[in-house]
Amino acid sequence: MARVARIIFSAVFLAALLVLPARPRGAAAGPTGFLPLSDLGPGLYLNQFQGGLYPNGSNLMPPAHILAGLACAAAIRPLDTSGRPSASGRYVLLSVGMSNTTQEFWGSSSKTVPASWSFAGQAFAHSLFNRSTLAIVDGAAGGQVAQVWAAPTMANYVRVRDAQLAPLGLTEAQVQAIWLKEADIQPTVALPSPNADAYILEAALGDVVRSCKIRYPNLQLVFLSSRIYAGYATSALNPEPYAYESGFAVKLLIKAQIDQMATGKIDPTAGDLSYESGKAPWLAWGPYLWADGTTPRSDGLVWLLEDLVSSDGTHPSSSGQQKVGAMLLDFLLGSPFSRAWFRNYVPGDINADGRIDLADLKILAASWNRAAGQPGYDLRADLNGDNRVNVFDLQILASHWTQP
Secondary structure: OHHHHHHHHHHHHHHHHHHOOOOOOOOOOOOOOOOOHHHHOOOEEOOOEEOOOEHHHEOOOOHHHHHHHHHHHHOOOOEOOOOOEOOOOEEEEEEEEOHHHHHHHOOOOOOOOOOOOOHHHHHHHOOOEOOOOEEEEEOOOOOOOHHHHOOOOOHHHHHHHHHHHHHHOOOHHHEEEEEEEOOOOOOOOOOOOOOOHHHHHHHHHHHHHHHHHHHOOOOOEEEEEOOOOOOOOOOOOOOOOHHHHHHHHHHHHHHHHHHHHHHOOOOOOOOOOOOOOOOOOEEEEOOOOOOOOOOOOOOOOOOOHHHEOOOOOOOEOHHHHHHHHHHHHHHHHHOOOOHHHHEOOOOOOOOOOOOOOHHHHHHHHHOOOOEOOOOOOOHHHOOOOOOEOOHHHHHHHHHOOOOO
């Protein structure tokens, strides 16, 4: 009888183990020890992959790419539904991506009312948000990974046109900026393998941005983000190190465009990314979202267990969505590539608080006489877009100074 009881117990125990969510190979229960790309700088991941968001281990984009981005940003204007400039027209900021993207960008099943803690909810509540000509539209959707956006004829684009844009009286011709955040589902090969998921994602992202340019002919800018921290993941959906390494996919894609425009050579993985020929929009980092769990990033960002849902440790909870939403909002309010069309922009309002005052002057002073690419240069303080912070920027700030 005791032997039978032991057999039954063993069988029940084994069955229980089989139904428990397995932590996938490579997933971490806590901090991974990886340095965020923005903190890694010229250092190396796995002794061969340089950090930094842009080439040469830098978090600053090259001057030529800055000028091209500013020109594309300046081309954004209100358009009618046929894509013609119109004083009564609109322009659209669209999200493209998968479940995490829609949760962070919109956070609600309602097409018209976002969750208050999401990016859109925070933007709509912000006093500086441009309510007159800008429309925020959530095109992202659950399960819609990079590969199902990779051709312009795919169903995702029809869904966005018919179910997201049309009910708001908008068309594809009015989409001029995109926030793109994507991933591959259930990756299995990590860097440094030449077959690593990071390279597969880079190639897919190249297809996505070219497809977006075809569907949205007036698209000017695409801001990309990589995954949030996945060290708490309890499924194989997209754990570490793949969430971290998705940052290299984005970095390599943007670098491929920068290099192609400088040399004319097309990257074999990313494909043709020329914005001059109209093959692709101009690409740049949006907010970089990854931090190593509870280990603070240099700017203080951490990812706590409660920032991820308990069911899989992969999708953001409302607090996680709020974090990403706040970072995206801060980026779009302050970036020189978006502030003129995203917010009711007053020249000189460097810190996006609605005033031009001592706080803005301090930011400008900290970057004084620095040129793009030099330590201390702050793109926000370059008010006239000439890649240098100097007396001309000071004149712009002074001419709009807010009186006490």
